Every structure is written in C-alpha cells, then in structure tokens.
Amino acid sequence: MNPFIVLGLLLAAILAVGAWQQKKKALLYEVSWGHQIRNTLTSKSFLLQLAGFVVFVVMWQLTVKTLSLPWFSRLPGPWECLMEWLSPDPDYGISIYTADYYTHIVYSTYRATTAFVLATLLGVPLGLLMGWSRKFYDYSFPLVEVIRPIPPLAWVPLAILILPGDEPAVIFVTFLVAFFVTCLNTLLGVESIDESYFRAARCLGASKKRLLLDVVLPGAMPFIFTGLQISMGAAWFSLVAGEMIAAQYGLGFLIWDSYSLIQYPVIVIGMATLGVIGWASSAVVRSVGRKLMAWRERELFGSGQAG
C-alpha cells in the first residue's frame, strides 16, 4: 500500500476521534455539534497546541535538513522518518508493515503493564497502611526513604543475579520505580485527609477498621491517582533503560540496537512510538480515575443539580 494512502487514513482516524470527542462535549455544553467543532477549531488553546507541534517539526527540519547544522547533520529529518515508518518495504526493517515492530511494542507494553499492576497492587496497600498506622510508618518509612533514591539501573545487576533470566529482571526494575511513586503518593494522600473526617466517622459510630475503608481509601483517592499517573510515566522510562541493558525485544532495545547498527530513523520511530504509548497509558489511568472519583468531577463542574 502506498505510504500516502496510509498517512491519509491515519489523519482521517485522528479527525474521527477528535470529532467524536467534540460530539461528547457538545452534548455536555448543550450546543450543536457543528457549533462545538467550530468553537474548538478557532479556540486559542487549540491553535496554540497545533502551533506547538508545527514549530517543533519545522525546527527539526531546519536544524537537521535545511540548515544542516554541524551537530545535527547526522540525524534523520522528519519526512525521512515518517516515510520509513509508513513504508511497506522499509530500508531498516521496521515500519508499520513489519511484524517486528509490533513484537517490540507488545513486549514493552506487557512489561510496563505487569510492572505497573504489581506496583499498584503492592504500593497502594502499603501506602495506606503507612498512613493509617503510626507504628507501621515508623517501622517502614526510613527504610523506604533510603532505598527509594537508588536509581533503577543500579538494581539491574542484582536483579539479574536474583531473578531467573532477563525478563523478570527488566520487569523488576520497572516495578521498583513505579512502586515507590505509588506508595509515597498514597501515603501523602492519607496524610492530606482532614482530621475532621476521621472524627466525624468515629462520632457516627465507625470502628477503626471501618475508617480504613470509609475514610482513608476514598480520602486518599485523588493523590493515589495522581501517583498512578506519575508511576505509569516512571514505569515507561525505567523500562526503556532496563531494556537497553538486558533485553532482546522491546522499544528500548530497538532504540539502542538501531543506534549500534547506525539505523537512525528507527531510533526516532521507537522514540515517537514510546511517546504515543506513554501518553495513551496515562490517559487510560486518568479516565479510570475520573470514573472512580465522580464526586470530584462534579465538584469541578459546579453545582449541577443543587438548585
């Protein structure tokens, strides 16, 4: 298939998603769909967002190709990367038509997701416990604070020694970073809860155990989800670092490998792919958070039906 047709299809898909979102907003603000789209397209915020991307690509083209500044002269230009990415017969073996491309994506996504899920399952309860019990906090917090600053890459050798094979080692390193972020944000969330809520719940007859479920968890939820978004991002960056050192697949490996093999456009393809996947995964976490915290959403939207 011709790269230009694919490019057209991609643009059409992006436009369709955008239009669908505008439809939802139009319903929310009770205006017509066309009106909403027109409003968005002419809004300052949208034009600035668009301008940001355009300026970025123009600068890239200028520095690398048009002016070909000394430091940038060996880098691939935007057009070259785009064509390579869309080519049915890519020069360096990686494009949207090659199975390898997807293998790398699947490996990385699988690792990041596993690490993120593990970090959430362990980090949230640990953070809640640390915030809830003074004793447990004293016992564990200093330890956490000393282990936390150790950079993820410093764990790689030990991880490889302890765990069987490269795969668990890479996941472990990714997990660690996400875990600390999640745990500390949860702790911060519990500490941020106004003492009055605990007192009110006790007044109304809640046992200490009920407090954990009825006050601590929902009260810490906003911080937990901020933490999860950061942890998702942190998972991706430590994953890529881990993959560069100890993996046979994955986007981090792909980027490093392409560097060794002087396949520069592939580096950019790998990076751009990481950008898009990272953004999408954060968006997923954010939307789950919104669903779980309807009360906050409605607060922000003002007094809907409060009459």
Added chain:
Amino acid sequence: MNDVNLKLVQKDQAQEAAVCRAPDGALSIKEVGKIYDPEGVHVVALEDCSLEITAGEFVAIVGPSGCGKSTLLNIMAGFDNLTAGEILLDGEPLATLDTAPKPGPDRVVVFQHGALFPWKTVLENVTYGPVVQGVMSPEEANDRGREMLSRVGLNNIETSYPGQLSSGMQRRVEIIRALINNPKVLLLDEPFRAMDTVTKSASHQYLLELYNATGKTIFFITHDLEEAIFLADKVLVMTTRPGYIKQTLEVDLPRPRHYGMLASVEFIEMKSELVGAVHEEAVKAFEAGEREMA
C-alpha cells in the same frame, strides 16, 4: 420549612421519645482540667471547669480564641482525654480519668469547616451513621434519611455531592446526619464561623427550627456574641487559659426566636453585658500573646 412540616417533626419526635424513653442528655461537667504536655511544655488548657447543662437546653459558650472551648468539646466528644475531674451524661460517666476517650453516636459533633464526606452523596452521608452502627439496614436507613431530608426541604439534593452545595446547605445536611442517630447531645463547634452574614442568619433560622422540633441538648461553641445570645438559653463566658466558666448569662428571650429580637432592648442589654465580660478576657489573652487557634 413550613409550619405543617414543623408540626410533623414535633409529633414524630414525641412518638419516638415515648417509645425509646431515652434519657434526654443532661450533662454535668465537674471540675474538669486538661493539661497538654507536648515535649515537656506544660500548657493548662482547662482548670476547674464546672457547669451543668439540663436536658434539652441550648447552651452557647463564648471566649477568646484559644481559651479551651474546643478542648472542652473535644473531651465531651471523646476525641481527647481529660487530666482532672469528670463528665457525666444523664448520670453515667462519659469522660473520667480511668476510661479511654471514645466518640459515639450519642453525642455527635458538627464541625467548624464541615465534615460531610465529599466522596459520598448527601443521602449516603446522612445514612452513614445508622448503617455503620448496624442499627438500620441500608434500605431502612435510606427511607429514614429521605424522610428526614424531605421534612426540611432537602430531598431534591439527595444525590448531590457535598462539593456541589453551598456552605449553609452543607451544614444543614451535616446536622441532619447527626440527628438521624437520635443523639442525646449535639456538639456544634463554631459551625457557622466561615459564613457570610446572610447565609449565617438563614443557618440560625434552620438550626432553631430543628432545635424547636427535636428538643435536643445543644452545646454550641462560637465567638460571635450576637449569635450566642440569639440562639441559646444560656451563654457561658470562658476565661482565657487556663479556661474555666467565669460567667453565666441566662437568656430569657421567648422561643420561638425571630430576627426582630436582635433589635430589642433586652437583647442589647445582654449583649453589652457579654461584650464587657468577653472583652476583658480577650485583652488578657492578647497581652499574654496567645497564639490564635482555629
């Protein structure tokens, strides 16, 4: 709330009282003392603080910031222990030297900045007490909560979240959340402090209506003297630290109270008496360099 609703509330409460024959919330606070000892710094918050509150009485307590009003309330609520004396509720020990403080639904607090759970809807907030204590099934509690909300005209907001409501509305819901537990005493810790004058006066009206309807004992902290006189049967003046009750003002304004009374001669006389007493303490507190406490 209109008159018909008021009568309904009164009738219902009378029936409840007849069925439960619950003691009605007489508090006796005997020589209560409280010494805070954070890191060896001896702070006497309350000393020899004694007062009697009869069942169904509306008592307001005023005094300079940081005088120990909230300390007394926290001890009564069971958030804090006392270091001398004792407090009895209907003759039963509520707070003593030997028992660990324990909050409970027989004396519910309404907080200064409001403490409705923002993650629960109005109805979920109101039904929380009976459900968590296990005295009502969630369905029963929902029915009862809806009934109580609709009596005060709040049934249209039962699915709203507290963050969507005005502060006046929030406080009304919080008082309903307390009343659904049929407490013996309501402890109100400056609940209208952060409100603008207009919201405040409406909130006074609602509180008085609920008080007239339920006849609960109310212990009300404030430092708004007008508010204290307008609402209460008895206004107590607390000294600056160490806090004790320096003066008691019996308010003999008839009930139901209405805003016209604010301009009456009796009201103004009482206010000037109170201003003098509180001012003296305020100056002492100021000169002692007391830190303002919320």
